[in-house]
Amino acid sequence: MIFLKHSNTFKMLERLIQARANGKISDAAYKSAQKWLTDQELLLFRDQVATLIREEQFDELEDAFYTMIPFGTGGRRGTCGVGPNRINTRTIGESAQGLAAYISQFGVAAKQRGVVIAYDTRNNSKQFAEYSAQVLCGNGITTYLFREFRSTPELSFAVRELGTIAGIVISASHNPPSDNGFKVYWEDGGQVVPPHDRAIIAEVNKVNTLQMKDLQEAERQGLFSYVSNEIDQHYIAQVAALSLIPNRSVRLVYSPLHGTGQTSILPVLRLTGFQDLHLVEAQMAPDGNFPNVHDHFPNPELPAASEMAMELAQQVDADVGFTSDPDADRLGVFCKHVDPEGQAQWMLLNGNQVGVLLTDFIGKKLKDQGQLPEKGVVVKTMVTTDMVSEIARDYGLLTVDDLLVGFKYIAEVIRNLPPDQQFIFGAEESLGYLRGDFVRDKDAATAALLLAEMAAELKSQKRSLYDHLNSLYRKYGYFLEMLKNVYVSGAEGTARVARMMEGLRAQPPLSLAGKRVIEVIDRQAGAAIAPETRKTLRPIGGTKGNVLVFVLSEDRHTRVTIRPSGTEPKIKYYGAIRKDVSLDLSFQEFEQLKAETRDALQSYVESLATEAEKRG
Structure with a gap:
């Protein structure tokens, strides 16, 4: 504690005491805010804390100080601001200090191998990256820093190329401008997984001094x-080497949504010879406020984020368009489609559909070229479409398809593959794809290259990506997936989500929208459970996590999965269903089948959401 000789600090403490007495803030928030007003190491934030008190912003004060922003299994992500439950130089510094303490446990050699740091175009990203570097160096750890913003997949590449023991990305991925984050990678280039993640969390929670x-x-x-430019060149060259066909006759549109994609996706497409490339100039400038993105929300999963790119695509009559999020690991894809009546429209493809297209394209080209390995492996998460597995197996590929949500689990599978198996492709439904093993996280640049080649080949056949997707549905069945997000806030929101999950475990619904629940897969318990008796039907392997799957069909293709988000304050519902498609079904009849299937799946998802709300 510092000696309180400033009358303003006394006044703020008195107001803080009064706010607690009046029930405006909790005891936890009071104690934490008091520390941030008086602790010598936190002097930098005193005026900001005082402003919240003076302006009686007690809701903000409560949320910012009632708890410490969690250092989850991948790192920290949240709203920037003052307080332990916000992203700021203190919480970023604590993250770096905890990582440094963990690395130090491995001895001098580990510290000398060092850590490489990248950052995206978000507000304060460079400052947070430099602050992290100061902390690591203060702990005697060799540190490499990119001079300018770079993509997350290039950071993963740099960890492997430089041989560092760890890496850090300063980014909040596709979150709004108010957010930022701190994500940790281990020596294989993948995000940290057990036992490293838990051990780092323990060290972060011990930090008192930076x-x-x-x-x-x-x-x-x-x-x-600083990281050499050679890393850029090597990364771009490695991605370009993944090219599968020489056809470049396709018109493309691309926008980085003010993010880092201009350092990865754009040079890859140019290096590989895609000359008919049109850029959304208004969204090219790096800017953490994302000024020219709808609602300033740079999430390629949202149709609104691709509005300007689609407008340009219409103007130039493009064949396919791409958008990428600020750290360029996720790729949004849209394509032109002409229906049987000659009506052209732009179709935004979701992550499951793109995963299906890429699985088929990679499998077919490798087979055509005689390069399909005897034991090739395709990997996906449990909430990613089962159609990926069906196609992979049709090409004779092995599949790992029951992973928890998060690309780090795909990276873990790659790391642990036996010598006689070869990684072919990885996909997750949230626009994440990976080909090649020199990067160990999803990579929008790789996906853009392969999709551009696929679109070029289909164009030569007078077909679109959407046309080919429909032909795959007719071959393998119509697979549909659906995502519903329910946002929560504050301590009560977090507690309500916990009650929902506990309630669904204790009293699982016996049916959803009138359809019987055959079994409940509880990934936390590692078991499939009969909903009527709650008895274990069989064990379920794999990493444990707070996920429940309500299975509605014997083939398990129809199901609804629920899990709390690990990166945002929300609970997520994933619906999945499959329907047979007759080969002689007309276009109109197929569209009707799609609509009916969508209605059925939506009813199952909404039913589970209602059941969860009852228990919350």
Whole structure:
């Protein structure tokens, strides 16, 4: 504690005491805010805390101070601001200090191998990256920092290329401008998984003091350096080498949504010879406010984020368009489709549909070229469409398709593959795809290259990506997936989500929208359970996680999955269903089948959401 000789601080403490007495803030928020007003190490934030108190912003004060922003299994992500439940230099510094303490446990060699840091175009990303570097250097850890913003997949590549023991990305991915984050990668280039994630969390929670060193001094001591441009060149060359066909006769539109994609996707497409490429100039400038994106929300999963790109595509009569999120690991895809009546429209493809298209394209080209390995492996998460597995197996590929949500689990499978197996492709429904193993996270640049080639080949056949998707549905059946997000806020929101999950476990619904629940798969318990008796039917392997799957068909293709988000304050419902498609079904009849299937699946998802709300 500092000696309180400033009358303003006394006044703020008195107001804080009064706010607690009047029930405006909790005891936890009071204690934390008091510390941030008076602690010597937190002097930088005193005026911001005082402003919240002076302006009686007690709701914000409560949310910002009632708890510490969790350092989850991948790192920290949240709203920027003052307080322990916000992203700021203190919480970023604590994250770096905890990581440094964990690395130090592995000895001098680990510290010398060091950590590489990248950051995206978000507000304060560069500042947070430099702050992290100062903390690492203060702990005697060799640190490499990208001079300018770079994509998350390039950071993953850099970890492997430089041989560092860990990597850090400063980004909040596709979140709104108010957010930022701190994500940790381990020596294989994948996000941290057990046991490293839990051990790092434990160290972060112990942090009291930050050990820091000026970067110029660290550079003189050989502890700090900037990443060479050769890393950029090697990464772009490796992605370009994944090309499967030479056809480049396709018209493309691309927007990085003010993010880092201009350093990865754009140079890959140019290097590989795609000359008919049109850029959304209004969204090219790096800007953490995302000024020219609808609602300033740079999430390619949302149709509104691709509005300007679609407008340009119409103007130039493009064949396919891409958008990428700020750290360029997710790729949004849309294509032109002409129906049998000659009506052209732009179709935004979801992550499951793109995963299906890429699985088929990669499988077919490798088979045509005689390069399909005897034991090739396709990997997906449990909420990603089962159609990926069906297609992969049709090409004779092995599948790992029951992973928890998060690309880090795909990276873990790649790392643990036996020598006689070869990774072919990985996909997750939230616009994440990976081909090649030199990156161990989803990579929008790789996906853009392969999709551009696929679109070019289909154009030569007078077909679109959407046409080919429909032909795959006729071959394998109509697979449909649906996502519903329910946002929560504050301590009560978090508690309500916990009650929902506990309630669904204790009293699982016996049916959803009139359809019987055959079994409930509880990934936390590692068991499939009979909903009527709650007895275990069989064990379920794999990493444990807070996920429940309500299975509605014997083939398990029809189901609804519920899980709390690991990166945002929300609970997520994933619906999945499959219907047979007759080969002689007309276009109109097929569209009718799609609509009926969508209605059925939506009823199941809404039914589970209602059941969860009852228990919350």
